[in-house]
Amino acid sequence: MRKLFISGLALVAAAALAVVATAGAGRTTSAAGAAIPGCSIGSLNLIDDGVLTIGADNPAFPPWFGGAEKTKPWKVSDPYSGKGYESAVAYAVARQLGFAKSKVNWTVVPFSNSYRPGKKSFDFYxxxxxxxxxxxxxxxxxxxYYFVNQAVVGRKGKPIAKVRSIAGLKPFKLGVQVGTTSYSYIVDYIKPSSSPLVYDTNDAAVQALKNGQIDGIVVDLPTAFYVTAVQVPDGVIVGKLPTKGTKERFGxxxxxxxxxxxxxNKALNRxxxxxxxxxxxxxxxxxxGAPDLK
Structure with missing residues (x-):
């Protein structure tokens, strides 16, 4: 796997404002969505006829999903809320295809399972x-639906917080969620002196940072702002990493x-x-803005 900085509390407030905005978008785009040529609901290849099933990881974290909603089985944020960037985009796509909100179902799928070969339990993830x-x-x-920059998060007062270059990251122990492009970036471009520690979830990597087991974590930039605003009280964005190779994108x-x-794709184009x-x-x-690491 994202400017004006806002705190964790303000993030929740912004999400609440977005409900009004996305509701308005629904009034203006639902009719247009049904008019996408060749994309009537009855013609779509869906797991359940007439229902759009969307997969998401759990926990679903802000700013990608809502701020503080907890509804079982969702551990942090409930995608059904329509809050958070990815939830809002998913519902906007659904409206373009003619689905009412009541005809959208969410299902829990671990991140690393989403792109494995085989039959899927979702229409899209x-x-x-x-x-x-x-x-x-x-x-x-x-x-x-989003072009990505990676970023490094450390802790204030620690040596890593003074780093201003990719080369300066090499001596430090970095952590990352398994199966992510953040891991690939560390291995391919940062090339630290010790192998990065890999965790099953980003939450576990954040906890390792808080415990002092690692010096920093690599995540996408919006997640970095959430980590430093909410999850790690003394967290700091060391810097934004430059794009290497083809520009990274979420799909x-x-x-x-x-x-x-x-x-x-037609809905996203609209x-x-x-x-x-x-x-x-x-x-x-x-x-x-976050400082750029050269």
Whole structure:
């Protein structure tokens, strides 16, 4: 696997404001969504007829999902709320395809399972999955709904907080969630003197940072702002990492060969053109600038 900085409390407030904004978008786009050529609900390849089933990781964290809603089985945020960038984008796509909110179901799927080969329990999956050629051999990806920069999070007062270059990160012990492009970035470009520690979840990596077991974690930039605002009291963004190679992008994940991807891409094209994507990014992902690591 993202400006004006806001605290964790303000993040929740911004999410509440977005409910009003996305509700308004629903009034203006639902009719248009049903008009996408070749994409009537009855023609879509869905797990359950007439219902759009969306997969997400659990916990589902802000700013990608809502701020403080907890409804079983969701541990942190409830995607049904429509709050948070990815939840809001998913519902905006659903409206473009003609689905009422009551016809959208969410299902828990671990991040690393989303792009494995095989039959899927979702129509599409949305939890900061970056496109890569290797992953695309097993699943299909939609067009981008977000272009990504990675960032390094450390703790204030620690030596890593003074680093201003990629080379300066090499002596430090870094942690990362398993199966992420953040891990690939560490191995391919940072190349630290010791192998990064890998954790099953980002939450576990954050806890290791808090416990002093690692010096820093690598995550996408919006997640870095959430970690420093809410999860790690003395957390600091050491810096934003430069793009290396092809620009990283998040896409929805589909079972290989599912023609639903074509209709979702058409919906995303509309949302980029009519400004919905940019508006939702301003609502949920706007932050103060982070220093650039060279």
């Amino acid at each position: 949305i939890t900061q999955v970056s496109y890569s050629p290797a992953r695309a051999k097993a699943v299909d990806f939609s067009k981008s 929805m994940v589909f079972q290989k060969g599912n023609p639903l991807r074509g209709c979702v 949302l980029w053109r009519n400004g919905t994507i940019k508006r939702l990014q301003r609502v949920y992902l706007a932050r103060a």
